[in-house]
Amino acid sequence: MPWFAPARLGSRALQLVAQALGVVLLLFLILESGLAGDPAERALGDRPSLQRLGALRVELGFLRSFREEAVDLQLEGPRARWEARGGSGKSLVLSDHTGERARLALRGLTLEAACAALEAFRFESGHQLQARLRDPALAALPASGLLDALHGTRLALDTRRGTAAPWAEARPGWARFLHQTGELLRFDFGRSLDGQPIGRELSSRVGRSLALAVPGFVFSTLLAVLLALQSVRHPYGRIARLSRRASLLVLAVSGVSWILLWRGLLASQLGWFPLLAWDPPGVLALLLPVLIWVFLATWPDFELYRRVLEDSARAPHVLGARARGLPDASVWRRHVLRPAAGLWITQLALALPFLVLGSVLLEQVFVVPGLGDYLVSAARNADAAVLRATTFLFALLYLVLQALGDWSAARFDPRLRAPEDSGGRA
């Protein structure tokens, strides 16, 4: 069956869609489901106002609506500490720095009655609280959630009750998941927390990351292939021995340490290169980060290519070809490099999405405003929308390239073809 047969393409496409949906589901579970805490609180930090919290929850899709005016209780009183006891919405304990002073039961009260009770509430010291409900239409709502309004920190994400709080209508988890999936599949990534369109930001930054990543990737791959070839052809030679030791050493020490070491030595101490790579951008400014990239990326590739070549060189058909007296150059070209090229192509295809992300550390050190910098800022600000969009995009790219890589590898190495594909030709 040819590779472009509709049945095979359809099956591969279905696989791809299933895996892409798996990625969306994982991202939803981790970032947005509430399993790992409240995303809105995470983004706004400690003790945000309820208005900001509610507005962000609407923006993130947790709430369908949020009536800001409903919770604008004007509370004035002593410097008291407000504590919730006995579960949300059941009672309100008012206390100051000396400890507990009084308890106001909220169970069964309407929002209006709770406000009236608060207004009338007096401490022993004579301080008075003032609580006003601005929206009379909400007067009949139950007072559960009033504690949250007073604290201004928590709005329960309990979707089982249908509403998170009297003043906000929650969107169920499955509806949020479907909504987000639809947006991602339409490549509508929305806006980041600072209001910038994520899609536009990603496209404007990808070029800067690639300016660093592409030369680094090309040179490191070439160097790794050359060293791997030399190591396999002459396994006891000096280059093979040195390469293996260098590989172990470079891989053992943290990449951050190598970056700081080379920058400190070549840019700070010797002054051979500029300290920053994007101020202004230029070939000389990018040279040091590219050299460091080559230094760091060559060795993992070298290990991989060396193993692939060793496996190819030891295969029974290669030994057979040698035994039949085929010239060495021909054995290498036809029986070692050609099948190995298939696996190399797969690896190259799979490396492409990681290419842009590989520069995260280099972009931080050399202050390049690329994708890595964008991602780190998003992680620091707990901007889930940016991380979700970027992760989905890279996962999709990886899955598509994986399918293309598998296909192209099978063109080079007949052993990788499905049985029906190689039937009659092997």
Next chain:
Amino acid sequence: MSRSARVARAALIGYLVLAAAAAVGLVGADWRTGNAEVEHLAPGASAWLGTDHLGRDVAAMTARATWTAVLLGGAAAAGAVLLGTMLGLLAGWRAGGWDRFILWCSASISSIPGILWILVVATALGPSLSTLIVAVILVGWVGVYRLVRSEARRLRAHGYVEASLAAGAPTRRVILQQLLPQMTAIMSVQFGLLFVGTIQAEAALSFLGLMAADVPSWGRMIAEAWSWDDLGHGRWWRLTAASLALGGLALAVLTLSRSTGSRRP
């Protein structure tokens, strides 16, 4: 065992002893104690690895960070290896719905680049050591699972396994007594790789400002060396101590795990 593996084993034992001593407070207990009069002191008799910007002893901090690295790398790698082995044995033994479901999960997870995974989990759970452990377990089990699954499939077809089953041995005993011991080489190699990956990820996350600031770690030392431009001012000792300590532990673990892998029957 080769000479390099013996050296690596001795070095690893040294690291573990140092970590245990740091855990019970025999060494590095005063890593928080600073002295403004001796800040940025070069290595010498009073502080043989020098001091940092707050006058804290770099040697004490390096020793205390050894415990953090061993705890972090050990917990994350052990969690990922255990989960991957359990799921791999389950899927390798029982083909069908479970196998397909776990395969789908693993394919979805492995299509996300590791650094993005860690950033996503760090965003969801906040910066802490436990966040990194969870992130590594969530990502790391996939590689172990795939290897164990294919090995379990291969071994299941062997005569001695079929003979045990035919003799009436319970499935659990066959898996635990006949399959699991065959997986130790895979498990130890994967443990080593995950251990090294975790302590290096900690260094990267600390550098990016995504780890807890109150935990003594080599990553934190490297990050502080960067923040205070140590190398720019010729103060090489803090970065060097943390990098060499991390590199030495990683080298020992990698060498030992490679040696274990090459002894695989």
